[in-house]
Amino acid sequence: MSTEALASGVRAGFDLDRPWQLHPQVSVRPESFGALLYHFGTRRLSFLKSPALLTVVSSLGEAPTAREACRRANVSQAELPAYAAALETLARSQMICARAES
Amino acid sequence: MTLPLVEQFAYGLAAPICLTWELTYACNLSCVHCLSSSGRRDPRELSTAECRAVIDELERMQVFYVNIGGGEPTVRPDFWDLVDYATAHHVGVKFSTNGVKITPAVARRLAASDYVDVQISLDGATADVNDAVRGPGSYATALRAMGHLAQAGFRGFKISVVVTRHNAGQLDDFKAIADRFGAQLRLTRLRPSGRGADVWDELHPTAGQQRQLYDWLVAHGEQVLTGDSFFHLAAYGDALPGLNLCGAGRVVCLIDPVGDVYACPFAIHDSFLAGNVRGPGGFASVWRDSELFADLRRPQTGGACQSCSAYDSCRGGCMAAKFFTGLPLDGPDPECVQGHGERALAAMAGAGAPRPSGDHSHRSRRSGAVPVSIGVRPAAGGGLVTVRPPDRACDENPLAGFSPLT
Numbered sequence: 318m319s320t321e322a323l324a325s326g327v328r329a330g331f332d333l334d335r336p337w338q339l340h341p342q343v344s345v346r347p348e349s350f351g352a353l354l355y356h357f358g359t360r361r362l363s364f365l366k367s368p369a370l371l372t373v374v375s376s377l378g379e380a381p382t383a384r385e386a387c388r389r390a391n392v393s394q395a396e397l398p399a400y401a402a403a404l405e406t407l408a409r410s411q412m413i414c415a416r417a418e419s
Numbered sequence: 420m421t422l423p424l425v426e427q428f429a430y431g432l433a434a435p436i437c438l439t440w441e442l443t444y445a446c447n448l449s450c451v452h453c454l455s456s457s458g459r460r461d462p463r464e465l466s467t468a469e470c471r472a473v474i475d476e477l478e479r480m481q482v483f484y485v486n487i488g489g490g491e492p493t494v495r496p497d498f499w500d501l502v503d504y505a506t507a508h509h510v511g512v513k514f515s516t517n518g519v520k521i522t523p524a525v526a527r528r529l530a531a532s533d534y535v536d537v538q539i540s541l542d543g544a545t546a547d548v549n550d551a552v553r554g555p556g557s558y559a560t561a562l563r564a565m566g567h568l569a570q571a572g573f574r575g576f577k578i579s580v581v582v583t584r585h586n587a588g589q590l591d592d593f594k595a596i597a598d599r600f601g602a603q604l605r606l607t608r609l610r611p612s613g614r615g616a617d618v619w620d621e622l623h624p625t626a627g628q629q630r631q632l633y634d635w636l637v638a639h640g641e642q643v644l645t646g647d648s649f650f651h652l653a654a655y656g657d658a659l660p661g662l663n664l665c666g667a668g669r670v671v672c673l674i675d676p677v678g679d680v681y682a683c684p685f686a687i688h689d690s691f692l693a694g695n696v697r698g699p700g701g702f703a704s705v706w707r708d709s710e711l712f713a714d715l716r717r718p719q720t721g722g723a724c725q726s727c728s729a730y731d732s733c734r735g736g737c738m739a740a741k742f743f744t745g746l747p748l749d750g751p752d753p754e755c756v757q758g759h760g761e762r763a764l765a766a767m768a769g770a771g772a773p774r775p776s777g778d779h780s781h782r783s784r785r786s787g788a789v790p791v792s793i794g795v796r797p798a799a800g801g802g803l804v805t806v807r808p809p810d811r812a813c814d815e816n817p818l819a820g821f822s823p824l825t
Contacts, residue, residue, distance in 0.1 A: 342533070344509065346434065346481040350427045353436065355483035357511055357534055362436065362483075 331405035333384040333397075336416040337377045343412050347371060354412050363412055370403055377413060428662065428670050431716040434480040434706065436670045439684040442470070442498065443490040443676050444779035447519050450542070450553045452581060452622060454685055455675070456613040457490040458781035463677045467497045469697070473674065474501070476702050477510045484511030488684075490676065490779075493520035499528075506534040515540060515579060517557060518564025526564075526571035538577040538605065539564055544592035548585050552622075562596075569600040577644065579605045584621070587628040590635050594643070605644035606636070610685040611743040611753070613775050619744070626761075629754060630655065651736035651752045654729035665738050668693065668715035672706065680705045682715060685739035688776045722749025729757060736760075745772035 339345065342358040351365035352374075365371045372390040373383075380386035383404060384397075392400050407413045445460035446453075465473070477485065485505065492498055493516050505512050513536035521529075521537070529535055539561050543549030546558035568576050578597045580586065586593075590606070597604040611619035624632060633652040636643060636659055647661035662670070667683035668691075674680055678696040681687055693712050694705035706712065721727075724735045735741075736752020744753040744760075745767055751759035 344481065344483055346483070348427075348433055353432070353483075355511075357483075360484075360511070360513075360536060 331383070331401045331408060332415075333387070333401055333404075334382050336381060336418060337383045337386075337404070337408070337413050338416040339374060339378060340411055340414045345371070345375070354407075356410070356412055359411060361410060363407065363410055365403075370400065373400060373404070374407070374413065378416070428664060428666065429716070429718075431669045431712065434477075434482050434703075435672050436483075437486065437666065438477070438482055438672060438674070439486045439488060440473075440674045441488050441490060441676055441684075442492040442501070443495050444777075445494050446489060446491040446517075447494065448491065448517055448554050448557055449781050450557075450614070451618045452542075452552060452583075452609060452613075452615040453780075454610060454613040454615055455490065455687055456775060456778045456780050459779050460490075461677050461779060465676065465678050465696075467500065469678070470497070470501050471504055473678075473696055473702060474505050474508055474510055476696075477505075478508040480703055480706075482510060484513060487512055487514040489515075491517055491519060499525075502535060506532065512536070513538060513577075516564070517553070518561045521564035521567050523567045523570065526567035526573060529568065530571040530573035536576065537568060537573065538579045539568075539602075540579050540581075541593070541596070542581050542583065543586050544589035544596060548589065551585065552581075552583065565596075565600045565602065569602070574601045576600075576602050577605045578602045579607060581609050582606050582624055582628075582632060583609055584624055584628065587624045587632060590632070594639070603642075603644060605646065606632075606649075607646045608648040608737070608740075610737070610739055611772075612685045612687065612739055614780065616743050616772065616775060623754065626756075626758070629756060633659075633756075648737075651733045651740075651754060652756060653732040654756045658732060663732070664734060665736075667691070667738055668709075668712040672712075674702065680709070682711065683739060685737070686742065688742065688773060690742070690773070691739075692776075720749060722747065724749070724751055724759075727751075727757065727759070743772060743775070745770070 340356060343354055343356050346353045351367045352371040354363045354365065365374060369390055369392065373386050373392065376386045376389055377383060380389060387397060387400050404413065441455055443460055443464060444455060444457045446457040449458055492514055502512050511534045515538045518539050529537055541549060541561045542552045543558065549558040565578065578593065580593055594604050609615060609619065609623050629652060633655045636645065636649065637657060641660045645659060645661060649659055650663040653659060653663050667686060671683050672680055673684040674696060675687065680693045680696060680702065682691040682693060691711065693709035696702045696705065698704070721730045721735060724730045733752065735749070736755060738748055740753050741748055741750065744764060746753055746760065746763055751763055753760040753764055
């Protein structure tokens with residue numbers, strides 16, 4: 318996240334209650350531990366450390382909210398904060414991006 | 420419980436993260452430290468059709484991008500065609516060049532693509548230091564290419580420097596050059612591979628220079644790329660950004676101009692040859708099934724380094740650097756920051772270092788650039804066909820820009 322965004326107080330934390338999607342320039346490769354992500358625009362690699370997180374990320378585009386994508390992947394309430402944190406990291410590096418509300 | 424990622428990577432991945440592909444051994448230069456001993460084209464070079472088939476395979480394996488090098492890859496007449504073919508098939512391209520073919524028109528074309536990145540090699544911040552290693556006129560060629568890229572609006576292309584005893588004091592100057600052109604500086608390690616074996620003793624940084632380099636890298640953080648090539652310096656203290664692990668055969672490999680697959684770009688030797696893309700099953704089969712790669716993916720013991728307090732940081736250093744200086748693979752890196760490598764080398768007294776397997780050097784050692792041409796004829800259906808099979812690029816790093824995030 319740029320220091321500008323921080324300075325303008327864009328957000329701290331991740332908005333689970335809005336629609337998200339994989340960034341259109343991001344490619345996902347499943348691996349035994351989860352997945353590798355590559356962003357062709359920023360030329361950065363990242364990875365998903367669990368198959369469950371891969372399920373969440375893959376279903377973001379179809380789910381009405383990120384919370385719903387987590388629910389569909391059987392993420393428990395107790396696990397939700399960790400998933401929100403992982404998604405926030407992915408949003409900061411532009412691997413996922415907000416989708417227009419339909 | 421899941422393993423830390425660095426351990427997951429040590430057991431290998433479904434496909435490489437960082438794949439180096441040297442398209443030709445032909446080169447207009449004769450750099451004294453060339454990893455692939457390039458110069459002359461190898462007549463068995465992969466044809467255009469064979470290269471396209473490799474790209475098709477990389478697309479199926481979801482290899483996100485390839486680092487293309489040589490030789491000087493842009494002297495292949497089908498080079499731009501192969502770049503276009505790769506990007507059209509969702510395989511991004513970063514290519515290393517000495518800049519000889521980067522005209523203003525080429526620069527504009529490159530600037531227009533999101534899927535192509537360019538890396539210009541430069542081994543001195545001044546012409547005298549650079550040209551002593553890369554040949555007369557090569558500094559001017561590289562800077563001219565950088566000027567064309569900057570002029571075309573290509574932001575963030577890479578300037579790639581092999582750190583030597585003679586340029587280790589120029590790090591700030593390199594950074595200034597990169598800033599001037601809107602480029603990103605990339606520093607990599609000198610390996611005793613290829614012709615580098617002949618000059619390593621006189622060119623590799625001194626212990627004092629290594630320490631200064633480490634401090635400089637720590638101070639500059641992620642602004643400066645390293646291709647994760649200095650992980651042996653992690654033994655000084657904090658790890659440098661990136662993956663601190665030898666990725667050979669695990670996350671990294673090399674395809675050479677004739678289709679041979681080696682464990683890493685710095686290990687062109689029969690001992691690290693895993694197979695050939697022309698074999699049944701192609702590249703995917705080599706990556707998944709080669710016995711050599713299976714061996715490299717087994718848990719490694721630290722050998723003589725096991726009892727060292729720094730082993731968890733440096734992991735014994737670079738396999739290729741050990742191999743080509745004749746040190747045992749389970750012992751210290753020749754540039755071990757604790758001095759164990761230096762002592763091991765002294766004990767060997769220069770005996771026993773293996774020679775690189777292939778030498779494609781120009782037969783007459785000219786000190787300057789040499790003309791390179793590869794014959795082509797128009798193909799029946801348009802495009803170009805390489806009449807003679809083509810020859811490699813120097814350094815590329817599979818994990819450049821890698822950022823462990825989560």
